[in-house]
Amino acid sequence: MQGLMIGAPLLISDLIRHADRHHGDAEIVSKRVEVPTKDGSGAIHRYTYREAHARSRRLANALKKLGVGATDRIATLAWNGYRHFEIYYAVAGLGAVIHTINPRLFPDQVGYIANHAEDRIVFVDLSFLPLAEKVAPALKTVQHYVVMTDRAHMPQTSLPNALCFEDLIEGSDDRLVWPEFDEKTASCLCYTSGTTGNPKGVLYSHRSTILHAYAAALPDALNVSARDVVLPVVPMFHVNAWGLPYSCALVGAKLVFPGQHLDGRSLHELFEQEGVTMSAGVPTVWLGLLNYMKEHKLRFSSLKAVVIGGSACPPAMIRSFQDEHGVQVIHAWGMTEMSPLGTVSTLKGKHLGADKEAQYAVQNKQGRVLFGVDMKIVDSDGKELPNDGKAFGDLHVKGPWITTSYFKGEGGDPLRDGWFPTGDVATIDPDGYMQITDRSKDVIKSGGEWISSIDLENIAVAHPDIVEAAVIGIRHPKWDERPIVVAVKKPGAGITREELLKFYEGKIAKWWMPDDVAFVEQLPHTATGKLSKLALRGEFKDYRLPEST
Numbered sequence: 001m002q003g004l005m006i007g008a009p010l011l012i013s014d015l016i017r018h019a020d021r022h023h024g025d026a027e028i029v030s031k032r033v034e035v036p037t038k039d040g041s042g043a044i045h046r047y048t049y050r051e052a053h054a055r056s057r058r059l060a061n062a063l064k065k066l067g068v069g070a071t072d073r074i075a076t077l078a079w080n081g082y083r084h085f086e087i088y089y090a091v092a093g094l095g096a097v098i099h100t101i102n103p104r105l106f107p108d109q110v111g112y113i114a115n116h117a118e119d120r121i122v123f124v125d126l127s128f129l130p131l132a133e134k135v136a137p138a139l140k141t142v143q144h145y146v147v148m149t150d151r152a153h154m155p156q157t158s159l160p161n162a163l164c165f166e167d168l169i170e171g172s173d174d175r176l177v178w179p180e181f182d183e184k185t186a187s188c189l190c191y192t193s194g195t196t197g198n199p200k201g202v203l204y205s206h207r208s209t210i211l212h213a214y215a216a217a218l219p220d221a222l223n224v225s226a227r228d229v230v231l232p233v234v235p236m237f238h239v240n241a242w243g244l245p246y247s248c249a250l251v252g253a254k255l256v257f258p259g260q261h262l263d264g265r266s267l268h269e270l271f272e273q274e275g276v277t278m279s280a281g282v283p284t285v286w287l288g289l290l291n292y293m294k295e296h297k298l299r300f301s302s303l304k305a306v307v308i309g310g311s312a313c314p315p316a317m318i319r320s321f322q323d324e325h326g327v328q329v330i331h332a333w334g335m336t337e338m339s340p341l342g343t344v345s346t347l348k349g350k351h352l353g354a355d356k357e358a359q360y361a362v363q364n365k366q367g368r369v370l371f372g373v374d375m376k377i378v379d380s381d382g383k384e385l386p387n388d389g390k391a392f393g394d395l396h397v398k399g400p401w402i403t404t405s406y407f408k409g410e411g412g413d414p415l416r417d418g419w420f421p422t423g424d425v426a427t428i429d430p431d432g433y434m435q436i437t438d439r440s441k442d443v444i445k446s447g448g449e450w451i452s453s454i455d456l457e458n459i460a461v462a463h464p465d466i467v468e469a470a471v472i473g474i475r476h477p478k479w480d481e482r483p484i485v486v487a488v489k490k491p492g493a494g495i496t497r498e499e500l501l502k503f504y505e506g507k508i509a510k511w512w513m514p515d516d517v518a519f520v521e522q523l524p525h526t527a528t529g530k531l532s533k534l535a536l537r538g539e540f541k542d543y544r545l546p547e548s549t
């Protein structure tokens, strides 16, 4: 017997329709990509969900006129901004698929994924015009490029069939009833950054996006509400800015899009100017902001919480935000294949009475699963390991917003007995908190045992003289691999190799002690701003360990 409920499909167009109807005057503020005039005017664009919805409908009508139909892939090379937001809703609303390309990828990779996705139209922000012009000759399926600007700022371009975004909007009607279709229809395509091999496409559906948006908004997840002002620093080309453009519409939060300048000064100014209460981004961004604020003795006047994820949040960063700035850190874990949210580290009631150190120990973990995500850790034979907070193994997940396979079947069937192997190595404690001890490919295998590179990195960055650190395994004749620390010093800091090694004493088992320290000017990062251990291992391939241990 079936339930007697209205079977309305879960569709993305309902999010913007809801935001328009019930939060129509809530603002969407964007730092423009166009250069402002000398007096600074024109730097900010400001409108409401109601206007965003009307312009999304106009854009959808314009796309229809260009022949866009269901399942067509429409790409973007764009920063976080209002036009990108409109494309999100116009494309998915029509039943077509928005493909957010990461412009930080190498041009060859951008070309590869646009061809692989068979993109029909590419929307381009002004700052990515040179990139688009460079790759355009190799793109086989693109029929139009739309430059995301108005007539006054429309540049000369070698792009074939270039159109102007504002011309499309002006020339079209806002009368449109969003079509209704199967909620399992594809809505959005994101390629993983492909640290090895070619990037692979993850294809979300309307249903997975809506369920994820609901779960992400909950108090024990990203905790967004109609009282919040949310600034997603995480790019809309990086797993849909962690779903915030959807969750914010779902709750009616004010949105602030930072455009292209993500340095400490630009972010701090925007936080203060717009009264931002919540923000989200990877640790590298926060490092820049915290350092800038320290240097200029600045405070936050409205910020209440920051979501930090994408790579492990250094414990020192959690303390700095909470102790020095009174800003709650929400440590989150996920991946492109998971839409991306999997776990969030918020306290349970029973932790509230615990001392501060015990609370920090919980927050340093990657956290508890959201309802909708199931997870387990397994050994190399696939046998489930105990959730005792000690045993660590490969982390497997499943749930309605987790991928079953990659676009066009690339890489074959990734699932193991119906579970998706994340490539992370983790522990799960009896309270359900998961802690990543490594990526399966980064864990250091020494004498048959595993050493967590992340634990060793966290200790290094807790030293006041160190800005950033990476730990990699170096071949060793007896132990197989031994860890070394590659670190960047704070400007003017005089820390030595011996001092940093001494800092580890008493914090780790003796056999985890790094064999060496190398100081460098900077560490390599991937297109999503994470440390690139692959590149670093390449740089250190001829490196010899000092005196064998």
Ligand code: ADP
Residues within 6 Å of the ligand: 191, 192, 193, 194, 195, 308, 309, 310, 311, 312, 313, 331, 332, 333, 334, 335, 336, 337, 340, 366, 422, 423, 424, 436, 439, 526, 528, 530
């Ligand atoms: P890519 O970097 O390939 O685009 P994702 O952005 O999907 O991929 O990254 C997913 C991976 O990032 C996870 O599998 C995990 O290794 C790492 N990661 C994400 N959040 C965290 C976190 N809070 N702590 C540690 N690692 C994290």
